Amino acid sequence: MSTDLPPQVGRTRAGEPATFLEAVAEALWEEMERDDRVFLMGEDIGAYGGAFKVTRGFLDRFGPSRVIDTPISEGGFTGAAAGAAHMGLRPVVEMQFMDFISPAYDVLTNYIATSLYRGSGPLPLVVRGPAGGGNRGGPFHSQNVEMAFFHTPGLKIVYPSTPSDAKGLLKSAIRDDDPVLFEEHKGLYRAPFCRETLPAADRVVPIGKARVALEGEDLTIVSYGLMVHRCLEAAEALARDRIRVEVIDLRTLLPLDEEAIAASVRKTGKLLIVHEDTRTGGIAGEIAIRMNERAFEWLDGPILRVTAIDSPVPFSGELEDYFLPTAADVATAGRYLFRY
Amino acid sequence: MSTDLPPQVGRTRAGEPATFLEAVAEALWEEMERDDRVFLMGEDIGAYGGAFKVTRGFLDRFGPSRVIDTPISEGGFTGAAAGAAHMGLRPVVEMQFMDFISPAYDVLTNYIATSLYRGSGPLPLVVRGPAGGGNRGGPFHSQNVEMAFFHTPGLKIVYPSTPSDAKGLLKSAIRDDDPVLFEEHKGLYRAPFCRETLPAADRVVPIGKARVALEGEDLTIVSYGLMVHRCLEAAEALARDRIRVEVIDLRTLLPLDEEAIAASVRKTGKLLIVHEDTRTGGIAGEIAIRMNERAFEWLDGPILRVTAIDSPVPFSGELEDYFLPTAADVATAGRYLFRY
Amino acid sequence: MRGLAGIPREALEDLLFQCLQGKLLEERLRRSDTPQVLSGATREIDLRGIAIARAMRRTRDGKGDLCFPGPLAPGPALAFGATPLEYLRHAARTRTSPASARSGGDSWTDLRRGILGWSGRPGMMTQVVAGAALAFARRDADRAALAFESFPALDSGGWHEGMSLAAAQRAPVLVVLAGRDDGDRRSTTGSIARAYGIREIRAPANDLASLFRVASRARRRMAAEGGPALMKLGLLSAGRRGALLPQLRKQLLSEGLLLPSEIDAIARTASAGVSQALSRILREGAPEPEDALVAVRMDSAPLHPWTRMRSPSPEGSRVPSKEPGAVHVH
Amino acid sequence: MRGLAGIPREALEDLLFQCLQGKLLEERLRRSDTPQVLSGATREIDLRGIAIARAMRRTRDGKGDLCFPGPLAPGPALAFGATPLEYLRHAARTRTSPASARSGGDSWTDLRRGILGWSGRPGMMTQVVAGAALAFARRDADRAALAFESFPALDSGGWHEGMSLAAAQRAPVLVVLAGRDDGDRRSTTGSIARAYGIREIRAPANDLASLFRVASRARRRMAAEGGPALMKLGLLSAGRRGALLPQLRKQLLSEGLLLPSEIDAIARTASAGVSQALSRILREGAPEPEDALVAVRMDSAPLHPWTRMRSPSPEGSRVPSKEPGAVHVH
């Protein structure tokens, strides 16, 4: 059977390195093979194979009752996913672009997130899709949506930065009994720099645990998603100035692994937060106040942030490049904070 | 004509003190009299006079083309308000409870908030309604919705704490060329403790400016809405311990008056943020990081917060009382921070 | 068919019992001596909801039909096996209420019985119920879903998306439009059904037996053929509402299906149950405040009380504060 | 009526000119030597959208009709007076594009001309357009709105709420269903219209003159009586699409309304305009990066570049940092 696997789910079985997109596809495929309660819903995910071809070949293998093409109605099919989850299934909802989760804001925050609290039982479902900018998608195909939901008790939010985390965390998300939002940065999907050979074994990565992407003593940089790679670039540049940066990849945004951040801050005394998402109301704020609560005495400088500008994502390349934070921005901020 | 004014809009003309609700009603009435572009949309605001009777008598005075009863479709009528605003009108949309703004999340964040940026011109409209807990309304009639929108560039968010601010800020909001979300705490609507005699003259309160509700030297407490009153209570208790608290009432959440907060923090060196809204992802985070950016060297203690618990608003009175922050909680935190 | 012909005796007994229970509950709750704590509970119980819900396949193992009682709550929930005591607990927000006093309205779920509560969004539950029905269509031959919505709910995008999806997926869900008013729609239920390409079910009479029969037939057909259906319950005058139960009783007697003594026995049981529930509810305790902290995520530890500053600096201080009189907290 | 009878000569000239312009633009953009920067612009321009939009009352003072070009963009925008150069600027994301290169797709608004852009949400614009039409109904006797949507957009709650509200408020908005496919709806446009209690407009033929006429009539009726209407444009084969313009030309000639020389003159003007636009666009500069910072609120000062850490501590330091080598920033 593995001979006629769709190409994007066969890398690991063939012993080849997988892209981020392929890692996502492999996680979906393997979970669907493992557990027949798992099924997919989304726009054009069946015959067309999905806007980014994550689910190419899934319809042939799993049939139309497990790969469901939906009408344009993100609220409706997310609500329907909740109903199916109540009945014991494990829906994975694809947003064609994560931006399109906004019509599902009501049902996600009011019905789905509150279910367990209201005594209506757990709602195991995953809402996943491509997020983030840098692809000239303009304001409606480039958003990061985490902060729309970060304030909602009852949800989990995952935003991985590597193929192996993407695969392991998506498996965890599907097996998790809570509703999980899962963002996949488009800039990582096919990026050659983050191909990885993945373990053949069924490996899960726990939700809620950050990862030390780089160890260092002088300065903590906390980030997630594509920006982790910008931070690692910046760390390299700073290393040439003998500034030893610790880079923490959050992996899960909600619940936030504040212990991991605090441990690093207690070591370095300096904290810089980097997110691609816009500035005001970004996750940097919550991290800042948690570190005030938990590590204030260890801070040897202000908690600072490098983020996108407070504006919709611009459409033209020139504007978008200016809008997005760069590795150079991170390095400048890191240098400043080091010297503080 | 003023003889047959609906009672809730006639207080000031009669020289009587007005409740918060009456202040809101007066602002609406006066703005509708002043400018015939202003009109109202919402569920049951016409013949029924609104769930809280804010608009009782408006239909008789202004007619059905300016007081429009809508179907249950918050997204639809908020989108329609945008269309009317494009055509030069100034819609004021009532959410029966502010919780019901969530179906309008998509159109507010994607269409309305981005309009000016996209070159589609300003969209002067107001979305207002009763917010907040303490009224045994349970999870779906007690929410504070500011943090769902705080992350969206292009919106303004106002949350007054007194009748005179409510009236003056609502007038400003209606005259503002940007979309403004305007939250009115149900706990203030008819509260005897916050009746005020309002100036008869047409007085506006500028959006974007915080207010020093109490001057003090030892500790800054920043809050908004109903919680300002809890903070003032706490300040009284702390004054008995000779702790001189400065209470800042934000009034506008977005744009945030960071200058006012920083000025106070530079004086007191201690900052406590109090919000009724739930903890994670609340506005305290953004304030904390802004003060790290702008006043870190002046901080003599961690920035702390007192908030509701990370949970949906509980239904029963016992649970809700436990869930909400109290004046005593604020005082405890204030005392701790003072001694820090 | 007319009268009660063809309805199984067991169903008729149940129907009578549940309608009596509902009626008694309603009457008792309307009395002036109803305790304040139950003031939220005194709503009318439309017996038609009971008749329709009783026509579904109810089990107690989570494998029967599913019902969102919506604007006819709690009638359909009682028909799905909920007890008056549970309803009163919910209304009185006691510790033992189905939602642990954490949520109200009709947000009350019991999936083993097939009762689904909501989040107070008219129309939204048609989505959720459609998704459940989708699961039935995929896995279970003989399950169907029932949702009570109202006319005003039809204006919401949530309802439309739910109905549209159910139609596209041929999910077996019967949506019954009911409520305190008809809205001011400019169109008929039939034209709405046709716009979604789904079946309209006509409820020609408002007597309980006919409604039961129509709903049974709709259910059988949905389970066999899949696909949603739409049915409208018209408004009833107070007089006609009041006549529903006496009429059922009369039919039972005149068709010789139950003896007067049997009817009396059923009425006594219903009455005893309601009385017991009412006296019991007043003795039930208020919820524990800590229940407000109940986990909203599966893995969340009970929330620590840090919010309240009882332990404002859990990590303690590395250096003592410089302020005179500063305390060291651990 | 058949042929061109009854259509004013000015409208016919315009229609011919705009259709020629659209067709030429499309052909030029499809050529293999189209510059890369315009790759996003090579979509088909459905001339039917031009014919329908030309039937509206267009002004340049913001007091005419309103049009959301939707899936038939940019045809209807051209018919409302947008120039090919504006369209190309938008597609090429130049500094001078209607949206200053900040937003793409069909998010392009020019309210003086009556063109309304969107936020990429199929169905949502029916709400916005309904609201504009509500404003017309309230204040202006002779204004109406036009929105192009697609069949898949009908499934969205946004569309439903917009249509429902327009119907309830009798707002004069003509919604035209068009797009690259018919969806897989289980119902007809007529049944959908009836579900909202609104008029269905039949577009019996796909020739440009008939569409113009039908749209004119619908517009007149909306402006006079209020209330929305729904109209469907069927799919056209490539052959029939290609025949639309030759047919119009033939009609104009055969009915003697324009002389061959007049038609040629119009064609030359259209061609010159398109050529000029194409050569001009390649000389237009890229946007200034700072334009990404453009105010999103009326009163917002241009955003300060703090984000980029050029001035990480605008307030400076009260005390010098203890670190060796620390710098003091003001």
Ligand SMILES: Cc1ncc(C[n+]2csc(CCOP(=O)(O)OP(=O)(O)O)c2C)c(N)n1
């Ligand atoms: C999104 C949303 N909008 C509005 C409301 C407020 N609301 C609850 S029920 C209701 C009226 C519903 O009418 P109907 O379904 O006929 O109920 P009934 O008249 O029987 O109370 C309204 C406006 C809500 N709960 N949620």
Ligand SMILES: Cc1ncc(C[n+]2csc(CCOP(=O)(O)OP(=O)(O)O)c2C)c(N)n1
């Ligand atoms: C809320 C939302 N969901 C999904 C999309 C993605 N999307 C844009 S157009 C489209 C298909 C629309 O189909 P149709 O209107 O027929 O357009 P066409 O086939 O002509 O491109 C989809 C799924 C979106 N932009 N917004």
Ligand SMILES: [Mg+2]
């Ligand atoms: Mg009603």
Ligand SMILES: [Mg+2]
């Ligand atoms: Mg299509």
